[in-house]
Amino acid sequence: xxxxxxxxxxxxxxxxxxxxxxxxxxxxxxxxxxxxxxxxxxxxxxxxxxxxxxxxxxxxxxxxxxxxxxxxxxxxxxxxxxxxxxxxxxxxxxxxxxxxxxxxxxxxxxxxxxxxxxxxxxxxxxxxxxxxxxxxxxxxxxxxxxxxxxxxxxxxxxxxxxxxxxxxxxxxxxxxxxxxxxxxxxxxxxxxxxxxxxxxxxxxxxxxxxxxxxxxxxx
Amino acid sequence: xxxxxxxxxxxxxxxxxxxxxxxxxxxxxxxxxxxxxxxxxxxxxxxxxxxxxxxxxxxxxxxxxxxxxxxxxxxxxxxxxxxxxxxxxxxxxxxxxxxxxxxxxxxxxxxxxxxxxxxxxxxxxxxxxxxxxxxxxxxxxxxxxxxxxxxxxxxxxxxxxxxxxxxxxxxxxxxxxxxxxxxxxxxxxxxxxxxxxxxxxxxxxxxxxx
Numbered sequence: 001x002x003x004x005x006x007x008x009x010x011x012x013x014x015x016x017x018x019x020x021x022x023x024x025x026x027x028x029x030x031x032x033x034x035x036x037x038x039x040x041x042x043x044x045x046x047x048x049x050x051x052x053x054x055x056x057x058x059x060x061x062x063x064x065x066x067x068x069x070x071x072x073x074x075x076x077x078x079x080x081x082x083x084x085x086x087x088x089x090x091x092x093x094x095x096x097x098x099x100x101x102x103x104x105x106x107x108x109x110x111x112x113x114x115x116x117x118x119x120x121x122x123x124x125x126x127x128x129x130x131x132x133x134x135x136x137x138x139x140x141x142x143x144x145x146x147x148x149x150x151x152x153x154x155x156x157x158x159x160x161x162x163x164x165x166x167x168x169x170x171x172x173x174x175x176x177x178x179x180x181x182x183x184x185x186x187x188x189x190x191x192x193x194x195x196x197x198x199x200x201x202x203x204x205x206x207x208x209x210x211x212x213x214x215x216x217x218x219x
Numbered sequence: 220x221x222x223x224x225x226x227x228x229x230x231x232x233x234x235x236x237x238x239x240x241x242x243x244x245x246x247x248x249x250x251x252x253x254x255x256x257x258x259x260x261x262x263x264x265x266x267x268x269x270x271x272x273x274x275x276x277x278x279x280x281x282x283x284x285x286x287x288x289x290x291x292x293x294x295x296x297x298x299x300x301x302x303x304x305x306x307x308x309x310x311x312x313x314x315x316x317x318x319x320x321x322x323x324x325x326x327x328x329x330x331x332x333x334x335x336x337x338x339x340x341x342x343x344x345x346x347x348x349x350x351x352x353x354x355x356x357x358x359x360x361x362x363x364x365x366x367x368x369x370x371x372x373x374x375x376x377x378x379x380x381x382x383x384x385x386x387x388x389x390x391x392x393x394x395x396x397x398x399x400x401x402x403x404x405x406x407x408x409x410x411x412x413x414x415x416x417x418x419x420x421x422x423x424x425x426x427x428x429x
Binding site for chain 1: 228231232234235236238239241263265266267268269270271272273274275276277278279280281282283286287289290291293294295297
């Protein structure tokens with residue numbers, strides 16, 4: 001068996017190993033399923049959390065989705081991306097649970113109203129690239145997570161599936177049962193709102209200890 | 220098709236599509252020219268690019284502590300059940316098929332062909348050997364094995380086969396016939412260690428609420 005670290009750090013090797021694992025689980029090697037889904041644990045949880053918001057509900061939905069994926073693994077077809085298939089099962093599970101809470105009708109009214117108006121960016125500072133090292137700091141990750149959590153549900157869902165789960169526009173639309181045009185509209189709004197929140201975060205010192213050149217602002 | 224210049228409003232409407240490569244080449248060219256001349260739109264572009272890059276980083280996604288362990292446990296329990304079933308199924312299916320055939324023959328033998336039971340309660344006696352001699356007392360609805368201590372009226376007993384007793388609507392005595400049924404079952408090749416399917420089902424149900 002290949003070295004797990006090498007496999008995880010090499011997307012090509014990961015795909016090949018993943019295909020092997022899928023085939024083995026489909027042939028009945030059930031004990032290999034956890035190895036197959038382990039790289040996607042966090043993504044599955046994040047997808048459920050984006051929809052349900054409550055960490056306990058999100059974990060339960062994410063785990064239930066994994067069990068459903070396990071039960072239906074023989075229906076998975078090689079031409080699809082396994083990660084996308086897994087995320088779509090999770091989104092379905094989370095949406096089904098949310099429907100039970102009967103919150104959709106009220107949010108649907110807001111949705112029509114808000115999508116009619118344009119979103120104008122408020123912050124026009126000269127942004128420069130924020131180094132990825134910023135994410136090493138837990139407080140930075142926390143601030144970004146708070147900004148994401150403050151988004152309206154319909155923007156948060158699209159943003160998480162598209163920009164964090166890396167689904168494409170079409171897959172995001174299918175997963176959420178909305179049109180491609182709606183995905184694009186919501187994605188634009190989500191990104192612009194988060195940009196404004198992060199720009200304001202600079203002013204509030206979220207990234208104050210980052211290694212920028214002396215005397216220059218990162219934006 | 221876009222020709223010439225685009226204004227700030229149009230650029231900001233398309234900035235997300237621009238970053239996703241979802242604009243045609245003409246619009247892309249016009250937007251590039253606009254960014255070159257407009258600091259504000261460049262600020263929006265770079266800020267949005269930062270958002271996509273930072274949130275797209277795997278470090279931004281965290282699962283609760285112990286999530287993987289709990290998931291592994293649930294999956295293992297589910298997979299364990301599946302494995303046991305797949306192992307059992309290799310011998311359980313033929314055994315079940317034999318039992319089904321044997322049971323069908325016994326039921327067929329125990330009943331008069333095409334003749335319905337007079338009482339649905341007699342269904343309980345379908346596994347009793349049809350040629351077994353039983354006794355019935357007058358004015359009762361129960362048939363017994365000879366010598367059963369629970370026969371109420373021993374003055375007027377009639378002896379007949381179990382098949383005939385059931386055809387007439389008599390039901391088996393739960394006390395004496397249970398013993399005969401158990402004896403009959405033991406002689407029909409049930410496996411010494413029959414899989415405890417109920418126990419496994421309980422275990423799975425118990426884990427569902429984790």
